[in-house]
Amino acid sequence: MKESIKNMKAYQAELPAEAVKAKYGLSHLARLSANESVYGPSPKVYQAIRATAADILGYYPDGQATILREAVAKHDHVAPESLVFGVGADELIQLLTRTVLTPGSNIIIPDPTFGEYAMHAQIEQADTKKIPVKLETGQVDFDAMLAAVDEKTTMVWLANPNNPTGVFEKRSDILAFLEKLPKTVTLVVDEAYYDFVDEPDATVAIDVKNYTNLVVLRTLSKAYGLANLRVGYGIMQEPLYGVMQAVRLPYNLNTYQIVGATAAVEDQNYLNQVVAKTQVERKQFQTFLRDNNLTFYNSQTNFLWLKVGDTKKVGEYLLSQGYQVNDHLNSEWIRIALGTSEDNVGMRKAILTIMK
Numbered sequence: 001m002k003e004s005i006k007n008m009k010a011y012q013a014e015l016p017a018e019a020v021k022a023k024y025g026l027s028h029l030a031r032l033s034a035n036e037s038v039y040g041p042s043p044k045v046y047q048a049i050r051a052t053a054a055d056i057l058g059y060y061p062d063g064q065a066t067i068l069r070e071a072v073a074k075h076d077h078v079a080p081e082s083l084v085f086g087v088g089a090d091e092l093i094q095l096l097t098r099t100v101l102t103p104g105s106n107i108i109i110p111d112p113t114f115g116e117y118a119m120h121a122q123i124e125q126a127d128t129k130k131i132p133v134k135l136e137t138g139q140v141d142f143d144a145m146l147a148a149v150d151e152k153t154t155m156v157w158l159a160n161p162n163n164p165t166g167v168f169e170k171r172s173d174i175l176a177f178l179e180k181l182p183k184t185v186t187l188v189v190d191e192a193y194y195d196f197v198d199e200p201d202a203t204v205a206i207d208v209k210n211y212t213n214l215v216v217l218r219t220l221s222k223a224y225g226l227a228n229l230r231v232g233y234g235i236m237q238e239p240l241y242g243v244m245q246a247v248r249l250p251y252n253l254n255t256y257q258i259v260g261a262t263a264a265v266e267d268q269n270y271l272n273q274v275v276a277k278t279q280v281e282r283k284q285f286q287t288f289l290r291d292n293n294l295t296f297y298n299s300q301t302n303f304l305w306l307k308v309g310d311t312k313k314v315g316e317y318l319l320s321q322g323y324q325v326n327d328h329l330n331s332e333w334i335r336i337a338l339g340t341s342e343d344n345v346g347m348r349k350a351i352l353t354i355m356k
Contacts, residue, residue, distance in 0.1 A: 004125045014324065026322045030343040033326040034227070035163070035193075035303045038339050039277065041225035041260075042270035048263035049256050061255040068258045071265045072233060076205050076218075082235050084244045085253055089192055089219040089232035094120055096215065096234070099243055100154050100186055101126040107155040108148050110140045112164055112330065114190065117157040126154070138167040138297035138305070142177045149185060156181065159190040160204075161197060164326070164335040166299030171201035178214060186240070188215045193301040195223035195271065198279055205235050212237045222302065223274055224264045231261040278302045281338045288348050294355065303337040306351075314354050321350045 014020075017029050030038075065085045073080040086092040093116050101107070103125035109117050111130035118128040131144045145156065161168040178187050194202050205216045216235040221227040231253065236244065253261075264271075285304060289296045295307035308314040311334050315327025323346070326335040338344060 002123075002125060004122050008119070008122065012328075020319070020324065024320050024322075028322050030323050030339045030347070032303075032337040032339050032343070032347070033324045033335075035222060035301070035335075035337045036227045037222060037225035037274060037302065038337075038343070039225060039274045041229075042264050042267040044263040044267045044270070045226065045229075045260045048259045052255060052259050056255050060251045061253060061258060063251050065253050065258045068231075068253075068262045068265070071262045075265055075268070076235070078205060078208065078235050082208060082237060082241060084234045084236065084241065084248065086232050086234070086248065087252055087257075088221055088230045089190065089217045089234075090116060091248070091252065092217050092232055092234040093117065093190075095244055095248055096186075096188060097121055097124050097126070097155070099240070099247055102154070104152060105154040106150070106152050107157060108145055108153060109157045110145070110159075110162060112162075113157065114159050114163045121155075127152075129153075133162070133165060133167070138162070138165040140167075140169055142173060146177065146180055149182065153182075153185050155186045155188060157188050157190065159192065161193045161300045163192065163301070164303070164329050164333075165297045165305045166193075166301040166303055167297050168197055168199060168202070168300035170199075171204050171207075174204055175207060178211060181213065183213050186213045186215060187211075188217060190217045192217065192219045192222055194218075195275055196278055196282075196302050197300045199300065208235045208237060212240070215240065220261050220264055223271060223278075224261075225274065226261060226264055229257055229260050231257050278338055281341060281344050285338065285344055285348065292352065292355075294351075303335055305333055305335055307333050308351075308355065317354045318347070318350055321346075323347050323350055 014033060017031060021029050069080050069083050072083055097120035101121060101124040106127040106129055107121045108129045111132050121128050129148045131141055131148055134141055181187055189204050191203055208214050208216055219232040282299060297305050309332055311327040311331055315325055315334055318325055329335055
């Protein structure tokens with residue numbers, strides 16, 4: 001067994017909703033801890049899956065996910081040959097670290113950010129340098145990130161907008177940072193939440209063609225509402241593209257994933273409706289936080305990062321009231337996914353009660 005992983009702890013999934021409801025005597029539970037979409041996917045996803053012939057089950061799926069590849073390439077204005085598909089963006093994170101990292105190398109990440117970047121670096125016996133975000137705004141400290149690069153740095157990870165802070169970085173700032181990075185360092189921009197951004201130039205996907213060391217990740221688990229279907233993809237150039245295609249498992253997406261994800265990508269009208277509703281709820285919630293002098297970072301996602309002090313105390317109280325949030329990422333800050341309008345109203349009332 002690798003020394004680097006023998007003391008790792010397994011991911012602790014939350015209790016099923018019915019178990020939580022039984023424990024607290026709840027008739028309704030708002031699951032607002034995993035940044036899932038409360039609106040679900042386009043109805044066309046269900047229709048496409050149901051219309052899939054049953055006789056496919058005895059055969060392997062399309063290993064190149066051709067119809068999904070064509071739909072994504074058209075929507076994102078990228079070359080079909082730049083797309084690597086995976087079981088959620090998680091598989092792409094795993095494959096990238098397996099491909100790029102070597103024992104003794106290091107990655108650089110903002111702090112806080114998505115935990116899987118450091119976890120997979122650890123599995124590959126690489127080190128992680130954590131650069132604190134700017135305290136007042138939550139923005140990435142690009143100068144400090146650049147200063148941390150050394151001869152052993154092989155990857156820099158940037159979730160944009162960031163998870164768990166929800167903070168968005170401008171495309172121009174990311175490209176300015178990329179221009180200063182050594183070409184031997186791969187910059188991975190994880191755009192899992194970019195659909196929710198209401199600012200211009202929300203993505204660097206269109207810039208991948210100009211940089212061999214730039215990778216963009218996407219997922220259909222968030223705005224598209226397909227968390228259970230598990231579909232993600234990466235946009236990258238050669239030579240990384242060819243190697244990633246070689247190391248990924250063949251037939252990693254089944255036919256139902258391919259068909260359902262294609263229907264979701266092609267129904268942009270539904271996606272736009274979800275995003276619009278989320279942005280309205282986000283604005284209302286942030287106005288509430290601001291009016292009540294609560295400390296938070298300005299979010300461009302479907303979740304909020306709120307400073308509450310004792311996270312376990314606050315998280316437990318909110319759960320007892322029927323609102324399940326993420327209280328294990330930080331000792332002072334909790335992450336709250338936006339729910340339905342009704343749940344958001346109830347959540348705000350509960351926050352006021354516990355924060356008095």
